[in-house]
Amino acid sequence: MSSSDPAGALALAARLSWLEYRAAYPWRIYLISALPRALLQVLFFAYLGYFTGGHTGRTFAFVGASAHVMLIATVIKGPDVLLDERVLGTLYRLRLGVLSVPAVIAVRWWVYAAEAIVDAMAVIVVVGPFVVGLDVVERLLLALPLFGLVALTTSALGLAVAAVSMTQRADVLVTNLANYAALVVCGVVAPLSALGTVGMGIGRAVPLTHGLLAIRAAIDGRPWVGEALLEAAVGAAWAASAVIVLLVQEWRARAFGIGDRI
Amino acid sequence: MSPERRWTVDVLLSSALVQARLMRSPVFVVLGVVQPAAFVLVTILARRSPAVDLSQAGLGAGLLSIWAATVWQSGLILRAETWEGTLGPIVSRPAGLAVVLLGKSIGATVRAAVFIGATVAIVSALLHHPIEVDRPLPLAAALAAVLASATVLGMLLSSLFLVTRAANRIAEALMYPVFILGGLLVPLRLLPHWIRPLADAVSLRWGVDLMRAASSGVAQPGRAWLWLGVTTAVYAVLARVAFRRMLVRARDVGSLELF
Amino acid sequence: MATLEVQALSRDFRVGSTTLHVLRGVDLSIERGSIVGLLGVNGAGKTTLLKIVSTLLLPTAGTVRVGGFDVVREARAARRLLSVVFGGERGFYGRLSARENATFFAVLSGLTRREAAKRAQESLERMGLADAADRPVETFSRGMKQRLHLAVGLVRRPQLLMLDEPTIGLDPLEAQRLRESIAELRGSDVAVLLTSHYLGDIERLCSRVAILQRGRITYDLPPEQLLARTGAAAEIRLSGTGPAPRQPEGDRFAASDGIRFLGHEAFPDGAASSWTMSFEVKEWSADALRALAASWPAGEITDVRVLPASLEQVFAELAAEEETP
Numbered sequence: 001m002s003s004s005d006p007a008g009a010l011a012l013a014a015r016l017s018w019l020e021y022r023a024a025y026p027w028r029i030y031l032i033s034a035l036p037r038a039l040l041q042v043l044f045f046a047y048l049g050y051f052t053g054g055h056t057g058r059t060f061a062f063v064g065a066s067a068h069v070m071l072i073a074t075v076i077k078g079p080d081v082l083l084d085e086r087v088l089g090t091l092y093r094l095r096l097g098v099l100s101v102p103a104v105i106a107v108r109w110w111v112y113a114a115e116a117i118v119d120a121m122a123v124i125v126v127v128g129p130f131v132v133g134l135d136v137v138e139r140l141l142l143a144l145p146l147f148g149l150v151a152l153t154t155s156a157l158g159l160a161v162a163a164v165s166m167t168q169r170a171d172v173l174v175t176n177l178a179n180y181a182a183l184v185v186c187g188v189v190a191p192l193s194a195l196g197t198v199g200m201g202i203g204r205a206v207p208l209t210h211g212l213l214a215i216r217a218a219i220d221g222r223p224w225v226g227e228a229l230l231e232a233a234v235g236a237a238w239a240a241s242a243v244i245v246l247l248v249q250e251w252r253a254r255a256f257g258i259g260d261r262i
Numbered sequence: 263m264s265p266e267r268r269w270t271v272d273v274l275l276s277s278a279l280v281q282a283r284l285m286r287s288p289v290f291v292v293l294g295v296v297q298p299a300a301f302v303l304v305t306i307l308a309r310r311s312p313a314v315d316l317s318q319a320g321l322g323a324g325l326l327s328i329w330a331a332t333v334w335q336s337g338l339i340l341r342a343e344t345w346e347g348t349l350g351p352i353v354s355r356p357a358g359l360a361v362v363l364l365g366k367s368i369g370a371t372v373r374a375a376v377f378i379g380a381t382v383a384i385v386s387a388l389l390h391h392p393i394e395v396d397r398p399l400p401l402a403a404a405l406a407a408v409l410a411s412a413t414v415l416g417m418l419l420s421s422l423f424l425v426t427r428a429a430n431r432i433a434e435a436l437m438y439p440v441f442i443l444g445g446l447l448v449p450l451r452l453l454p455h456w457i458r459p460l461a462d463a464v465s466l467r468w469g470v471d472l473m474r475a476a477s478s479g480v481a482q483p484g485r486a487w488l489w490l491g492v493t494t495a496v497y498a499v500l501a502r503v504a505f506r507r508m509l510v511r512a513r514d515v516g517s518l519e520l521f
Numbered sequence: 522m523a524t525l526e527v528q529a530l531s532r533d534f535r536v537g538s539t540t541l542h543v544l545r546g547v548d549l550s551i552e553r554g555s556i557v558g559l560l561g562v563n564g565a566g567k568t569t570l571l572k573i574v575s576t577l578l579l580p581t582a583g584t585v586r587v588g589g590f591d592v593v594r595e596a597r598a599a600r601r602l603l604s605v606v607f608g609g610e611r612g613f614y615g616r617l618s619a620r621e622n623a624t625f626f627a628v629l630s631g632l633t634r635r636e637a638a639k640r641a642q643e644s645l646e647r648m649g650l651a652d653a654a655d656r657p658v659e660t661f662s663r664g665m666k667q668r669l670h671l672a673v674g675l676v677r678r679p680q681l682l683m684l685d686e687p688t689i690g691l692d693p694l695e696a697q698r699l700r701e702s703i704a705e706l707r708g709s710d711v712a713v714l715l716t717s718h719y720l721g722d723i724e725r726l727c728s729r730v731a732i733l734q735r736g737r738i739t740y741d742l743p744p745e746q747l748l749a750r751t752g753a754a755a756e757i758r759l760s761g762t763g764p765a766p767r768q769p770e771g772d773r774f775a776a777s778d779g780i781r782f783l784g785h786e787a788f789p790d791g792a793a794s795s796w797t798m799s800f801e802v803k804e805w806s807a808d809a810l811r812a813l814a815a816s817w818p819a820g821e822i823t824d825v826r827v828l829p830a831s832l833e834q835v836f837a838e839l840a841a842e843e844e845t846p
Contacts, residue, residue: 033431040438047448053310061308173288173296180292180300190307269633276628276637283617347611351673354575356600357629513579515535 009099010107017081017108021115024080030115038069038119039127045189046131052189062132063219064188066123066140067150067212070116071179074154078112079162081105083171095250102243105162109155116151117144139219146215149228153207153235157182160242166249182208207235273357277365282373284342285335293334294377298327302385305447318474320386320393322447324378325470328412329440331374333433336367336416340424340508353512360505367416371409396479404476407487408469411494415465418497421504425511446470465493522589523550524602524681524712525574530583531736532569543569545736546583553680556706556713558723558744560836561733567716568607570733571683574714575605588680601631605683606674608667608690615659619650619669622658627676640676647702648672649695663690671699682706683714688722700726720832730832732839739839748830750838753801756783759817760824765789765796779803780812795823 025034042065049061082105085091094101121144128137161178165171182188185195185203192200192209203209214227263271301323306316340363343349353359386393395401419436423429442448443461450461461467468490475482530547533540543566551557561567572578574585576596585592588602613622623645627637645654648668653661658669667690674682684703688696696719703726706713717723723730723744730747732740740747765787783799800816802809 029428029431033428033435037434037438040435040442044438044441044448047442047452048305049308050452051448052305052308052314052316057308057310170288173291176292177296180296184300184303184307189304194307269631272628272634272637276625276634280614280617280621280625283621284614287616346614347609348614350577350607351612351626352629354577354600354603354605355626355629356597356631358597362629513577 006099010103013099013104013107014110017111021111025115034072034115035119035122038072038123041072042066042069042123043127043131046127049189057189059132059136060191060216061189062128063136063140063216064186064212066120066128067147067208067215068183068186068188069119069123070147070151071154071158071182071208073112073116073119074109074151075158075161075178075182076175077115078109078155078158079165079171079175081108081112082159082162083165086166095253101250102159102246105159105246106239109159112158113151113155116154117148120144120147120151136219140215143215143218146211146218146224146228149231149235150208150211150215153211153231153238154182156235156239156242157207160238160245163242163245163249166246182206185209187212204230205234207231207238210234270361273361274365274368277362278369278372281339281366281369285370285373290335290374290377293327293331294374295381297330298323298378298381299385301326301447302382302389306386306389306391316391317394318477319391319447320382321473321477322470324382325408325444325446325466325473326441327378327382328371328375328408329444329446329466330437331378332371332412332416333419333436335374336370336413337419337423337433338429339363339366339370339416340420341429344424353509359509363417363420363505364413367413367420371413371416375405375409394477394479397476400482401473401476404469404472404482407490407494408466408473411465411469411490411497414494414497414501418501418504421501421508424508425504440464440466443467444470462489463493465490465497468493524553524588525549525551525714526584526586527570527574528584530570530573530585531581532566532573532578533581542736544573544580547733547736547738549731549738549741551681551712551714553710553712554706554708555728556703556715556726558727558730559714559716559733560720560723560730560832561716562839565733566736567733568685571605571607571685571714571716574681575603575683576600602680603683604630604674604677604679604681605685606670606687607685608670608687610663610666612670613658613666613673616657618655619645619658619661619672620654622669623673623676626673630677632677637676641672644672644676645669647675649698664692664695667691668695668699671702675702678711680710681712681714685716686718687715688717688719696722720836724832734839744832747832747835750835753781753803753830754805755802755830756828757800757802757813758824758826758828759798759800759822760795760826761798761822762793762795763821764794766798779806779809780816782816 042062045065045068046058046062049064050058053060085094091101094104097104121141124137124140128134128140157178158175161174162171165174168174184190185199186206186208187195187203188208192203192213195203208231210227210231214224214231217224217227302320305319305323309316340349343352349359352362383393419433423432426432440446442453443457444464444466445453445461446466450458450467453461468486471486472482472490475486527547527549530544530549531542532544533542535541547566547570549557549570559567559570569578573580574587574592576592576599579593587599590599590602592599614625617625620641623641624634624637627641627644628634630637632640642651642654645651648671650665650668650672653665658666661669667687671684671687674684687703688699691699700722703713703715707726707728715722715727727744729741730744731738732747740750765785779802781801781803783801785796785798787796788794800813802813
């Protein structure tokens with residue numbers, strides 16, 4: 001592979017990302033801890049929805065939680081792709097390389113987006129039949145491409161969170177803050193209308209909100225394309241923000257020798 | 263008090279204070295503030311009918327977070343000591359690891375409880391569903407019992423987590439079973455009949471009954487006190503077994519690096 | 522009664538299906554007021570021995586007593602009498618200050634909170650850390666952390682003090698200051714067991730040197746007796762310019778001179794040729810000096826180096842022995 005083969009280099013980065021992921025999260029660990037956590041998290045929120053809103057609340061919360069569960073992979077775990085570079089002291093190598101840092105990181109993120117979709121599918125198939133019935137499960141499975149869209153847009157959120165955390169030692173706080181904020185403002189268990197004007201405004205600027213509205217519309221048989229496009233636009237804005245933050249950090253590191261605090 | 267007893271109290275107090283100081287980092291903001299606030303908000307905002315009683319949403323959210331803090335803070339005390347390289351220095355000193363662990367667990371639990379309590383009280387009040395305190399003394403007694411149980415659980419988890427490399431993974435998987443079976447936020451009556459007996463083994467499930475009763479002004483069920491005591495005693499026995507096993511692994515087999 | 526008594530100490534480790542015999546019947550005793558150095562190649566079992574004595578590890582066989590207390594059956598009592606300093610980058614709560622760390626570990630060592638605060642302050646001052654006492658330990662340099670390890674280890678006066686490579690990471694001045702602090706314990710009521718790869722520390726501080734080889738103590742002697750093992754007091758190296766001199770004949774030196782010719786090397790390079798020649802001096806005497814002077818070659822001698830026998834030579838010989846199956 002020559003230095004003028006960026007596609008090949010990115011493909012290699014993607015493959016190495018898979019190998020690294022497998023080493024950190026072997027199948028056994030996924031099956032005995034990560035997967036049960038995802039299933040039980042959704043079950044808990046479905047019951048919370050049942051407590052607060054009866055059968056309607058339960059279905060509403062289940063659908064919301066089965067999308068929100070993807071944030072475990074894309075917002076809580078995914079940032080390690082970037083943050084590990086800081087911990088291991090390898091960021092300077094990326095910066096000296098021929099590929100841009102955002103491109104390498106984005107490509108390496110694919111495994112977490114994939115895990116997110118697997119989590120969502122598992123939750124729908126395993127928990128869904130007991131909580132919302134097979135009819136809703138079937139409609140949710142047909143809406144899987146929208147879950148794929150949300151996996152990408154929440155990955156953009158995760159990347160932005162990771163980028164902001166690079167110069168501070170508060171990544172655990174910021175990633176979890178993003179996760180819980182999404183739980184509250186994205187219409188996961190509580191409908192958007194309960195948030196008030198300000199809350200709704202904030203919610204609409206966060207990935208997952210429009211995606212969830214699109215998923216709910218799709219399973220109800222209503223038009224969903226508009227919400228899906230809005231979700232894509234919000235995700236793209238967060239991705240662009242993340243790229244800008246990373247590029248600014250790189251510039252500051254070169255210009256002032258700052259910004260690489262571990 | 264004899265000098266030996268006084269010194270033991272000093273060890274407990276010093277350990278508790280050191281642990282509380284160590285908890286001034288961002289991760290504890292998540293457990294002490296962000297998570298309880300999120301659970302209170304979501305529960306109250308999700309209500310679709312005035313018939314749903316949310317007077318104890320704050321209490322339930324607070325107890326959920328106490329459990330999460332027990333898993334992720336108290337449960338990882340000994341693991342954190344190995345990461346810092348301080349486990350060996352503690353074991354090689356006359357105070358003894360058991361007393362230090364007890365002190366640190368108390369410190370972790372109490373500090374978490376203070377922050378969680380303040381957060382849920384404030385957020386509940388802001389959302390016009392303040393936590394009711396009809397009978398303060400029984401509520402305080404129940405809270406103290408719950409925190410004591412959480413401390414013992416923390417010690418059990420801490421010892422268990424030290425003998426397995428998958429501590430973080432197990433911690434992840436432990437949170438939601440108790441969220442559900444504990445009846446902390448979602449009442450147990452909503453769960454299927456066949457699963458409810460499992461809830462009886464969770465001490466927090468009895469603690470929340472006691473706290474709800476005190477909060478709403480009804481008499482605390484004696485059965486709940488009894489089972490809170492029994493389950494906590496069982497955890498204490500298991501903690502002792504796990505602790506000894508952990509020390510054997512460390513000192514006898516030599517498979518656990520104490521530093 | 523010796524402060525530390527180790528008898529027939531063995532320790533095995535199971536690694537998969539293999540058993541590693543790290544210690545095989547170690548005997549060692551240290552009296553109060555003496556400083557004993559423990560030497561051995563990497564993997565010899567020095568740290569394992571320290572871990573057992575400090576009650577962090579149980580022995581497979583044998584007994585260890587600290588102040589008469591068995592470290593297995595009476596671990597708590599033994600811990601009250603000992604202090605171990607392992608050093609290194611870890612071993613502290615990095616987010617807490619030096620003072621907080623020192624005070625906490627002092628309480629665990631048996632002091633009340635009030636005494637611990639006072640002794641921690643004194644110990645930090647003694648180690649030159651008073652100005653940095655309230656800074657988080659994670660901001661400390663390696664040398665400062667090492668000094669903090671020592672401050673914490675010396676916050677109370679134990680009967681047995683064990684130091685594992687105490688001068689590692691310290692600059693020469695700090696290392697010298699520490700050596701002086703340790704030397705002050707000679708003749709006191711403290712027994713000291715010291716391991717170090719800086720053999721200069723061992724030579725300067727220890728009244729005895731114990732060598733751990735293949736799981737056993739093979740030598741336990743005062744340093745001067747160990748040095749005598751090399752069979753020489755010093756090596757002399759001459760360097761000169763010009764054509765290489767003739768090497769002295771085999772019988773050039775009388776046995777009574779105590780001199781042995783070791784060898785020479787020539788570096789021919791036309792007018793810039795140079796050479797070196799080495800001699801071993803078994804024992805310094807007037808005869809030895811006369812014999813040396815008489816044997817030195819004519820021509821320009823540019824450098825004379827006298828290399829006294831050192832523990833390094835002893836160590837190198839023993840390490841070579843250990844590598845030989």
